[in-house]
Amino acid sequence: MQRAWTYRSLLLALGVTVPFLAAAEPAEEPPAATIAANRHLLDHWRGDPDHYARLQRDMVVFRGLNPAKQEQLRRFDRDLQEKDSATQNRLWRVMHRYADWLERLPENQRNDIDAAATPAERLTIIRDLRDREWLSRLPKAVREQVEKRLKQVKPGERADVIADFRKIERHRRLDWPLPPRMMDESRGKAKKSE
Numbered sequence: 001m002q003r004a005w006t007y008r009s010l011l012l013a014l015g016v017t018v019p020f021l022a023a024a025e026p027a028e029e030p031p032a033a034t035i036a037a038n039r040h041l042l043d044h045w046r047g048d049p050d051h052y053a054r055l056q057r058d059m060v061v062f063r064g065l066n067p068a069k070q071e072q073l074r075r076f077d078r079d080l081q082e083k084d085s086a087t088q089n090r091l092w093r094v095m096h097r098y099a100d101w102l103e104r105l106p107e108n109q110r111n112d113i114d115a116a117a118t119p120a121e122r123l124t125i126i127r128d129l130r131d132r133e134w135l136s137r138l139p140k141a142v143r144e145q146v147e148k149r150l151k152q153v154k155p156g157e158r159a160d161v162i163a164d165f166r167k168i169e170r171h172r173r174l175d176w177p178l179p180p181r182m183m184d185e186s187r188g189k190a191k192k193s194e
Contacts, residue, residue, distance in 0.1 A: 105129070109129060112125055113125050113126060113129075127159070131159075131162050134162075134166065135147070135162075138169070142165075142169070146161075146162070146165050149161055149165070150162075
C-alpha cells in the first residue's frame with residue numbers, strides 16, 4: 001500500500017509541490033512575482049493543517065527521488081502549466097483516474113508496470129490489463145464470443161479485434177431503450193415542442 005500512496009503523492013506533488021520546488025531550487029532565478037505568489041499560496045495552505053501535512057509528505061517523496069526523476073517531474077509540470085486550462089483539467093482528470101486505477105491493482109500487476117523497461121512496454125502492459133478488465137465486465141455470452149474470436153486471430157491483431165468489439169459494445173449501450181419513465185418524459189417534451 002505504500003507504493004500506491006507514493007503514486008498518488010507524486011501526482012499531487014506535480015500540481016502542488018513541484019511549482020514550489022521549481023521556485024525553491026531553480027536552474028535560474030524565477031521572477032519575483034512567481035516567488036511572491038508561491039509564498040502567498042504556501043501561507044494560505046498553512047492554514048489547512050491536513051493540506052499542509054500532505055504537502056510536506058509529498059515533498060519528502062519528491063526529495064527521495066533521484067535528481068533525474070525530480071527534473072523530469074519539474075519539466076512535466078512546466079509543460080502542463082503551459083497548456084490551456086481545458087487541456088490542463090482534462091489531463092488532471094486522466095492522471096487522477098490513472099492513479100485511482102493503479103492503487104486498486106494487485107501488487108504483482110503494479111510491479112509488472114513498474115518493471116517495464118520502456119514507456120512503450122509499460123503502455124502495452126497497461127492496455128492488456130485494461131482489456132482484461134473490460135472483457136471480465138462483459139455479459140457472459142458476449143465475453144465468450146470475444147474470447148472465441150481472439151483465439152482465431154494472430155497476437156498482433158488482438159488489439160484491433162478488441163477495438164472492434166468495444167465499438168460494437170458502445171453502440172449497443174447507446175441503442176438501449178430508455179426506461180419507461182424516461183420515455184414518457186421525452187415524449188412529453190416532444191409534444192410540447194410541436
